[in-house]
Every structure is written in C-alpha cells, then in structure tokens.
Amino acid sequence: MVTNFLFYFFSNVLLLSALMVIIVQNSIHSVLFLVLSFVTSASMLFLLECEFISLMFITIYVGAIAVLFLFVIMMLDIKTAYFTKDTLKYFPFGSFIGFVFLMEILLVVFKNFKSNPYQNSFLSNFYVNWFDKVDSFTDLEALGQVLYTHYVLHFLVAGIILLLSVIGAVVLTINTKEKTSRHQIVFKQLSRNYKNVLITKNQNFNL
Amino acid sequence: MTIETLIFKEIGLLPELFLGISLIYLVLHGTFLSVSKKYPLIQSSNLYLSILILLMVCFLLYNDNLEVLDHSIFNNSVANDYLSYASKFMLGISCIICLMMIQQYTIDQKINHFEYILIFLFAILGILLLCSSNDLITAYLAIELQSLAFYVLAAFKKDSTFSVDAGLKYFILGAFSSSLLLFGFSIVYGVTGTTNFEDFKDLFFSVYPGNTFDYVKDSALLNVTNPMDYQDNLYFSTSFDASLLNFALVFILVSLFFKLALAPFHLWSPDVYEGSLSSSTFFFAVIPKLGIFVLLLRIFYYSFYGFIDSWRYYVVIVAILSIIIGSFVGLEQRKLKSLLAYSSISHMGYSLIAFSTGTFEGIQMLLSYLIIYMCSGLCIWSIFLLTRLKNNTEKKQNKDLTDLVLLSKSNKMLAIFLATVLLSIAGFPPMIGFLVKIGVFLASIEASMYFVALISILCSVVSTFYYIRLVKILFFEKVLVGKLYYPIAVQRSVVVVFLFYLFLFLFINPSLLYLFSQKISLISVINVY
Numbered sequence: 145m146v147t148n149f150l151f152y153f154f155s156n157v158l159l160l161s162a163l164m165v166i167i168v169q170n171s172i173h174s175v176l177f178l179v180l181s182f183v184t185s186a187s188m189l190f191l192l193e194c195e196f197i198s199l200m201f202i203t204i205y206v207g208a209i210a211v212l213f214l215f216v217i218m219m220l221d222i223k224t225a226y227f228t229k230d231t232l233k234y235f236p237f238g239s240f241i242g243f244v245f246l247m248e249i250l251l252v253v254f255k256n257f258k259s260n261p262y263q264n265s266f267l268s269n270f271y272v273n274w275f276d277k278v279d280s281f282t283d284l285e286a287l288g289q290v291l292y293t294h295y296v297l298h299f300l301v302a303g304i305i306l307l308l309s310v311i312g313a314v315v316l317t318i319n320t321k322e323k324t325s326r327h328q329i330v331f332k333q334l335s336r337n338y339k340n341v342l343i344t345k346n347q348n349f350n351l
Numbered sequence: 352m353t354i355e356t357l358i359f360k361e362i363g364l365l366p367e368l369f370l371g372i373s374l375i376y377l378v379l380h381g382t383f384l385s386v387s388k389k390y391p392l393i394q395s396s397n398l399y400l401s402i403l404i405l406l407m408v409c410f411l412l413y414n415d416n417l418e419v420l421d422h423s424i425f426n427n428s429v430a431n432d433y434l435s436y437a438s439k440f441m442l443g444i445s446c447i448i449c450l451m452m453i454q455q456y457t458i459d460q461k462i463n464h465f466e467y468i469l470i471f472l473f474a475i476l477g478i479l480l481l482c483s484s485n486d487l488i489t490a491y492l493a494i495e496l497q498s499l500a501f502y503v504l505a506a507f508k509k510d511s512t513f514s515v516d517a518g519l520k521y522f523i524l525g526a527f528s529s530s531l532l533l534f535g536f537s538i539v540y541g542v543t544g545t546t547n548f549e550d551f552k553d554l555f556f557s558v559y560p561g562n563t564f565d566y567v568k569d570s571a572l573l574n575v576t577n578p579m580d581y582q583d584n585l586y587f588s589t590s591f592d593a594s595l596l597n598f599a600l601v602f603i604l605v606s607l608f609f610k611l612a613l614a615p616f617h618l619w620s621p622d623v624y625e626g627s628l629s630s631s632t633f634f635f636a637v638i639p640k641l642g643i644f645v646l647l648l649r650i651f652y653y654s655f656y657g658f659i660d661s662w663r664y665y666v667v668i669v670a671i672l673s674i675i676i677g678s679f680v681g682l683e684q685r686k687l688k689s690l691l692a693y694s695s696i697s698h699m700g701y702s703l704i705a706f707s708t709g710t711f712e713g714i715q716m717l718l719s720y721l722i723i724y725m726c727s728g729l730c731i732w733s734i735f736l737l738t739r740l741k742n743n744t745e746k747k748q749n750k751d752l753t754d755l756v757l758l759s760k761s762n763k764m765l766a767i768f769l770a771t772v773l774l775s776i777a778g779f780p781p782m783i784g785f786l787v788k789i790g791v792f793l794a795s796i797e798a799s800m801y802f803v804a805l806i807s808i809l810c811s812v813v814s815t816f817y818y819i820r821l822v823k824i825l826f827f828e829k830v831l832v833g834k835l836y837y838p839i840a841v842q843r844s845v846v847v848v849f850l851f852y853l854f855l856f857l858f859i860n861p862s863l864l865y866l867f868s869q870k871i872s873l874i875s876v877i878n879v880y
C-alpha cells in the first residue's frame with residue numbers, strides 16, 4: 145500500500161520534472177530538474193528492489209554527469225532571452241517526431257512479445273512462485289558475492305586501470321617547471337592578421 | 352562473507368600478480384624519492400628497478416610448469432596454456448631489451464618523471480594479461496589497461512606540440528576502436544549468453560567450416576509434441592541464425608585491426624609514430640602486436656573457428672589492402688619513423704595472411720613471423736635510438752633518411768648490422784626474414800589462396816625498394832661529409848650484437864624457431880578439425 149503510494153508519487157514527480165527540464169527558461173533550473181528526475185527514477189528503482197542500479201544512477205548520473213552539466217552551463221553563460229518565441233512554432237513538428245517514435249516503439253513491442261509458443265506442448269510452464277522458494281539476497285549482496293569470488297581478478301585489474309588513469313592524469317597535467325611569465329600583450333595580439341598568423345622561423349611569436 | 356573468499360586459491364597467475372604488486376611499490380618508491388629533494392634524478396634508478404622486476408617476471412614465467420589442472424583458472428577467465436606461456440615469455444624478454452635501449456634516450460630528452468617507466472610497466476601488465484585472457488571481460492580490461500598506458504606514453508612530452516597531438520589522436524581513435532570492441536562483445540554476449548571462450552567453443556561445436564548455418568526455421572520449435580524430439584531438435588539438428596553473431600565478429604575484427612594499425616584503419620599510426628617520443632614509439636611499434644594476435648587466435652581459432660567461412664573474407668581483404676598500402680605509400684616516406692610505420696603495416700598484413708589460412712601451418716607461420724617481426728623491430732629501433740647525432744638539436748625526435756648517410760664510414764659494424772636487419776625484413780636469403788616470409792607465402796598457397804599469394808609476393812618486391820634505398824644511403828652515397836655520432840654504451844651494443852647474431856643463426860638452424868611455433872600451434876590452439 146505504502147509502496148504503491150510511493151511509486152505513484154515518484155512517477156508523477158518524475159514525469160513533472162522531466163517536463164520541466166524542457167519547459168523551464170533558466171538552464172540552471174532545468175539542470176536541477178534533471179537532477180531531480182534522476183533522483184526520483186533512482187528511488188523508483190529502489191522501490192523495485194534494484195538497489196545496485198539505483199545507487200549507480202545516483203553516483204554516475206547525479207554525481208558525475210549532472211554536475212558536469214552544471215559546470216558547463218555556468219561557464220558558458222547562456223542568455224535566456226527569446227526562447228518562448230520559437231516554442232509554438234516548433235511544437236507541431238516536435239510533437240510529430242515524438243509521435244513517430246512512440247509508434248515505432250509500440251510496433252516493436254507488439255511485434256516481439258507474442259504469446260507463449262510452448263503453451264500447447266509438453267513443456268508448458270505452470271506457475272511457480274519462485275520468490276517464496278528462494279531465500280532472498282539483496283541485489284548488492286549478490287553482486288558482491290560474485291564480484292569478490294569469481295571475478296576477483298577483474299576487480300583487481302579494474303583497480304589497476306584506475307590507478308593508471310590517476311597517475312596518467314597527474315603526469316599529463318602537473319606543471320613542474322617554475323612559472324614563466326605569460327602576460328598578454330594586447331597590442332601585439334590585435335595587430336596580427338591572417339598573413340602573419342602562421343609561425344615562421346624568424347618571427348617572434350612569444351606573445 | 353569471510354575473508355577467505357579473497358584468498359587466491361589458484362596461483363597460476365603469479366607473474367602478473369608479482370608485476371602488479373611491485374608496480375605499486377614502484378609508485379611508492381618514486382613518490383617518496385621525488386618529494387624528498389627538489390627534483391632528483393630518479394629516472395635511472397626506476398629504470399633499473401623495472402628491468403629487475405621484468406627479469407623476475409620472466410624467471411617466474413620460466414618456472415611455471417604448466418600443470419594441466421591449472422589449465423584455466425579464476426573461474427575459467429584466464430587460460431594458462433602453452434600459447435600464453437610462450438608469448439608472455441617472449442614479451443617479457445623483448446620488454447627488457449626495449450627498456451635497456453631507451454635509457455640514454457630518456458636522459459637526452461630530459462624526461463625525469465619517474466612515471467614514464469612506470470607506465471611502460473602498466474602497459475606490459477596489460478599485454479601479459481591479454482595473452483592469457485580466456486574471457487571477453489578479461490580481454491577487454493587488459494586491452495583497456497594497455498591502451499590507456501599507450502595514450503599517456505604518446506602524449507608524455509608535454510612541451511612538444513607533436514607529442515600532445517599524437518597522444519590526442521591516439522586517444523580518440525583508440526577510444527573509438529574500444530567502443531567498437533565493446534559493441535561486438537556485447538552482441539556476442541547477447542547472442543550466446545556467455546563471455547567465456549571455452550563456452551563459445553562448446554556452444555558451436557556443431558558448426559564446422561563448410562556447412563550451412565544461415566537461417567533458423569522457426570516452425571521447428573513450435574510443432575513438437577514429444578519432449579525427446581524437442582530436445583533433439585533444439586540442440587542438435589536445428590541450425591540457428593548466425594548472422595547476428597557474424598555481425599558481432601566483424602565489429603571485433605575491425606576494432607582489433609584498429610589496434611594493429613591494419614590498412615583501412617591505419618591512418619592514425621604514421622602520425623602517432625612520428626609525433627610521440629621515439630622511446631614510446633619503439634614500445635608500441637614492436638611489443639603489443641603479439642598480444643593482440645594471441646587474442647585474435649583465441650577468439651577466432653579457439654572459439655569461433657566454425658565461422659571461418661564468414662570472417663576470413665574480411666581478413667583477407669584487409670591483409671591485401673594493408674600489404675599494398677604499406678608497400679606503395681612507404682615509397683614516399685622521407686622520415687625514418689613513418690617509413691618504419693608503413694613497413695610495420697605491411698608486415699602486419701603478411702602475418703594476417705597467415706592468420707587467414709585456417710590451417711596448422713598458417714598458425715605456425717603466423718607465430719614464427721611475429722617472433723621474427725619482434726626481433727627485427729627490436730634490432731632496428733635500437734639502432735634508431737643508438738645513433739645519436741652530435742649536432743642534432745635536442746628537441747628533434749625523428750630522423751630523416753639522410754641522417755644516416757655514410758654511417759658505414761663512421762661506424763662500420765653498426766652500418767653492417769642495420770643493413771643486415773633491413774635485408775632480413777625485406778626478405779633476402781641469408782637471413783631468417785627470408786624463411787618466415789616464404790613460409791607465409793607457402794602456407795597461403797597450401798590453403799589455395801593463390802591470388803593472395805601472388806599479390807603479396809609482388810608487393811613484397813615493391814617494398815624491398817625502400818629497404819634497399821636505406822642500404823644505399825648507408826654505404827654508397829656519393830657525399831664526402833657524413834654525420835658524427837656519440838659512442839654507444841657496452842651493454843647496449845652487446846644486445847644489438849646478440850640480435851644480429853640471431854638473424855644469421857636462425858637462418859642456419861631454423862628448426863629451433865619452427866619447433867617452438869609448431870609446439871605452440873599444436874598444443875594450445877585450437878580445434879582445427
């Protein structure tokens with residue numbers, strides 16, 4: 145009962161926030177709504193007992209991608225004017241494309257999921273509620289038990305890859321040399337034209 | 352959940368384990384030393400330690416007695432057979448030679464980051480894992496470890512625009528090919544439901560070359576009343592739709608060809624070879640090819656040999672294309688590094704011809720060709736790094752062909768060695784290069800690929816031109832003033848002499864090489880019917 149209520153609540157919030165991502169004028173608000181939609185979909189997955197995927201959703205999408213979006217939008221400094229004008233103009237075309245995609249998905253779904261082919265044969269499956277017969281793990285526990293036993297080698301290699309990427313990133317970005325003076329000479333920069341942009345031998349290009 | 356699950360029950364992967372752990376110790380060593388003083392010169396200590404570690408890895412590999420019980424370990428994801436054993440041993444030895452050769456070069460280029468050698472070791476760890484991978488996930492992780500290390504190595508000289516450019520190019524194309532690889536792997540997993548090479552072999556044992564397996568009849572599944580009939584139908588007589596699997600195999604092939612720099616996918620390689628540091632180029636021109644070919648053997652000969660009819664066409668086309676491009680475009684090159692890049696493209700083409708035959712002789716010739724390719728690559732790149740011009744500006748990373756002019760006057764023996772290696776690569780008789788090349792052609796003729804053999808022999812004649820032109824520059828140029836070179840340290844010259852000796856000795860006694868490769872191809876590979 146409570147889970148049903150929560151499910152409906154989260155799905156409504158998800159739909160609304162997904163809509164708001166498109167509608168809202170301020171792009172920072174829209175990214176925040178995107179984060180909200182990720183969080184609500186993660187909690188819906190949590191209700192469906194897919195704990196691992198929901199945690200991954202939060203760590204990867206919210207933790208990495210959405211924050212990256214936020215940084216990019218803050219740096220780009222996008223103007224917010226003149227967005228409402230075009231919305232009505234593009235609405236029919238956009239809704240038409242959306243309709244086409246919806247029909248494609250429906251066609252694929254109805255084509256692929258047909259009735260049970262083994263219904264008339266000997267092997268027709270009769271209903272067993274396997275959930276009652278298995279002692280249940282949580283998702284995380286099951287994954288962990290496989291990951292640290294069968295796939296321990298892969299786990300270690302993934303760790304080594306991470307170590308390598310950290311070392312490589314540090315090596316490629318660290319600046320061990322002392323600061324050279326790199327001040328900007330505005331006059332020199334402005335007086336360049338297309339003829340002398342190419343660096344030739346006896347040209348002083350140390351701007 | 353107890354701690355016991357973390358214990359490595361199977362110690363068959365001891366060399367890699369040792370390498371990984373000592374890598375972490377090397378990180379600590381470099382970190383503590385580099386912060387103790389203001390920029391101490393720690394490159395050479397780190398390099399000697401890495402050579403020591405690699406020697407120990409080789410020792411551990413040598414002591415591995417390959418028990419049958421440990422044939423596949425870690426839940427079948429790592430194969431511990433003779434193929435992986437031999438290739439890992441070869442790779443270890445050649446990495447040691449490579450590290451010995453690059454020492455002087457790194458000093459000249461003023462690379463004092465201890466991470467440079469460390470990243471070499473990471474790459475070697477990846478290649479070693481790749482050689483023994485028996486599982487799609489292990490193979491992917493190993494390839495990723497290796498190629499991440501290569502991107503960093505290519506871009507290592509930060510103040511050179513060429514190097515950064517090369518690193519970026521390598522990164523973008525490598526990431527592209529990795530994504531293709533992952534796509535292929537995921538489709539294979541979707542079709543078969545497993546990631547293990549041995550499971551693939553068991554799954555497709557009913558598919559053999561020459562039978563038709565193109566389309567499944569859906570109704571065969573539906574009109575069954577007797578359960579025994581059903582089982583028989585499902586598992587033995589009904590063929591299945593293999594087109595999706597072939598699609599996935601093409602993706603895997605293409606991405607591995609990207610990694611090998613074969614002809615339609617080779618465009619990155621001359622740029623990357625030229626731009627990056629010569630020591631890095633040495634490493635990724637010579638070493639990783641063998642590992643990737645081992646993976647190709649495992650995927651396409653061990654697990655999907657039954658589908659050879661469908662994948663060999665692509666392989667043959669790519670092989671011929673890369674031989675043609677390697678031979679004809681190589682004629683145009685004036686820089687030594689890009690010349691070597693195109694030469695490596697054509698050599699990968701020759702070994703791919705041997706790969707596409709699908710016979711035991713083909714595999715044997717592939718392995719011996721790769722071994723000789725590695726030896727000659729080691730020799731020629733060592734000479735490339737050892738001839739340090741006296742009046743060279745220190746920034747210059749490449750050599751023009753004319754930089755070697757009249758080497759025979761200033762250093763007679765080195766010129767003779769270089770000429771011998773070049774003639775061996777070109778395939779002249781008193782060197783081993785002739786025997787392996789003719790072996791590849793004979794294997795392709797035995798597999799009735801006459802046209803392929805014809806084209807590749809003709810292109811081989813064309814490509815001989817640029818090797819002989821180098822020999823002419825070394826000996827017979829009509830100039831009075833040659834270049835001067837710094838002297839060569841003793842231990843490096845000993846290694847070069849040893850490699851030179853190998854070419855002549857193996858020609859006199861090629862059965863050593865042939866027996867070695869024959870043993871690999873007979874024991875470990877392969878369910879050729």
